[in-house]
Amino acid sequence: MIENVTFHDHKPQALSLYDAVVAGLSKSDKSIPPKFFYDQRGSELFDRICEQPEYYLPTVERRMLSSLAEEIANLTGTGRVLIEPGAGNAAKVRLLLDALRPSAFVPMDISFDYLKSSARALAVEYPWLPIHAACVDFTHSLPIPREVPNGPRLLFFPGSSLGNFSPSEAGGFLRLVHDTVGSGGMMLIGVDTKKSERVLNAAYNDAAGLTADFNLNLLQRMQQELDTDIDPEVFEHLAFYNDEEGCIEMHLVSTEEQTLRLNGHRFEFKKGETLHTENSYKYSQTEFINLVTENGFNEVRHWVDDDGLFAVYLVAVA
Ligand SMILES: C[S@@+](CC[C@H](N)C(=O)[O-])C[C@H]1O[C@@H](n2cnc3c(N)ncnc32)[C@H](O)[C@@H]1O
Structure with a gap:
């Protein structure tokens, strides 16, 4: 038994494939x-x-996160509760954990079996890190398990997953993040840029x-x-x-x-x-800064790779 990981099934109600298919196929579009x-x-x-070589997003983002980890930790401080909606295989967070030294990690995903196996592997690799893995639908809520310690929070949202929301839905998600991380909270987010x-x-x-x-x-x-x-x-x-x-x-x-x-x-x-x-x-720098500013955050710093392919933003609750 792995001691430093717990699992929480928040049973996202919006998970019914049948309801989504009936509703989605009944529309004219x-x-x-x-x-x-x-x-x-x-x-x-x-x-x-x-x-895949054509899918440049993860390669560029990983390279950026590896080289920026210490700089990011200097800006956020260590010991925060780290929350990652849509954590998937939790590959990218590994690039930050040694620098950020979070007090706990809360990976969230809709694909629960997949999340469980990635959280278990992470718990074995990082025995010092309490992990509370949660099955959630982040388009509806970001419930934090009760065992999670108090203290400042940092939400990590890589992979340009924000891009899957329309800009107005993205605003709703950012307000949810704002309320979840609360006063003193921060968000580190990877965003794909406009390009050829x-x-x-x-x-x-x-x-x-x-x-x-x-x-x-x-x-x-x-x-x-x-x-x-x-x-x-x-x-x-x-x-x-x-x-x-x-x-x-x-x-x-x-x-x-x-x-x-x-x-x-x-x-x-x-x-x-x-x-x-x-x-x-895809977001230009101005579009993204406007979006976060309208939804309760201030920019702390942002980084763009040398080829302008991908951007990482650190923002704080205003
Ligand atoms: C594009 S992948 C990104 C994975 C990882 N964050 C990364 O950057 O490599 C999206 C992840 O979010 C999860 N996901 C997608 N929609 C979700 C939702 N509504 N609620 C929770 N997880 C979701 C998927 O299962 C998948 O693991």
Whole structure:
């Protein structure tokens, strides 16, 4: 038994794939929220996407975090409670732990089995660190387990995950973070920058086809978990940069006219009609600073890599 890790299932209510699929396919512009990508296979596919040369985000962010860890710790101080929504395999936090020396770590994720195994591995590697892993849906709440010690908090949100929210939803999430970290609280956040469309389009259309598999896995998940006749073979991956919106849009395109049956419901797809599965908003420095300032934070410092590909911001509750 590993002594320094506890698990907390907050049973996120918004977790029903069935409800999300019925609601999303009933709309005229069909869509399903990206949180449903992450069953065990989806989490594993995402880890493999992070190793693809075109998907520059994790490589650049990791390099930045490794070289900035001491500087960040000088600005935050040590001994904070460190909270990471969407922690996944907890790879990036490892780059900071020795410098930040948190009093406790609270990794949160919707993919609970995956979170449990990554939290256990982390607990073995860092025996000095109390870990309280929680299954939550961060689009709804950020519940902190009762065992977590008092003291100043730092929320870590890498991977440009904020980009999966629309800018107005991102504002709502930032206010939730603001209330969760409270007075004296800080947030360290990785944000993808606006850049050439060629680089962005390549990042979400890797040559190995892993982003396509990740996108299509949503349909396989529906096939396995729901009473439906959906056939993933008649859909294709589509990802492109929408310059006007400033985001990558990811869709599943129906390659044929088809009717999908689900528990007595029938959903018609025209040939070429899409199911919208994810947005990934990119932020200029001014856009991001305005967003955090409007939602209760002040910038402490920010860093951009030499090629302008990715930015890391440290902000504090105003
Ligand atoms: C894009 S990955 C990023 C993983 C990691 N933070 C990183 O930067 O490499 C998103 C992670 O957030 C989790 N996730 C996605 N939506 C979520 C939600 N609504 N609530 C909690 N976790 C979520 C996924 O399971 C996955 O582990």
